[in-house]
Amino acid sequence: MIFDLLLAPVIAPISGMNWIASKILEQAEPHLDDKENLKKALLALQLAFDMGDMPEAEFEEQEEALLLAIQAMEDAERAEAESLS
Numbered sequence: 001m002i003f004d005l006l007l008a009p010v011i012a013p014i015s016g017m018n019w020i021a022s023k024i025l026e027q028a029e030p031h032l033d034d035k036e037n038l039k040k041a042l043l044a045l046q047l048a049f050d051m052g053d054m055p056e057a058e059f060e061e062q063e064e065a066l067l068l069a070i071q072a073m074e075d076a077e078r079a080e081a082e083s084l085s
Contacts, residue, residue, distance in 0.1 A: 034073065035070060035074075038069050038070050039070065042063065042067070042070070
């Protein structure tokens with residue numbers, strides 16, 4: 001107990017930074033998961049097209065939608081990073 005009190009001025013800021021980092025990670029993880037899921041969907045779409053399960057017009061339409069969604073997420077991340085700096 002006394003040892004904790006003596007080290008509090010040194011350990012408290014480190015603990016605080018650790019808490020802040022974990023909160024930032026909690027906020028970032030859903031965005032990373034969404035983007036990762038979009039990339040997986042794009043890969044599955046490409047595989048379906050390569051296997052001949054889908055016509056080219058449908059593939060191109062769905063590919064464009066996925067690429068636009070990924071680009072929008074990257075733009076939003078970039079804008080958020082710029083607003084924080």
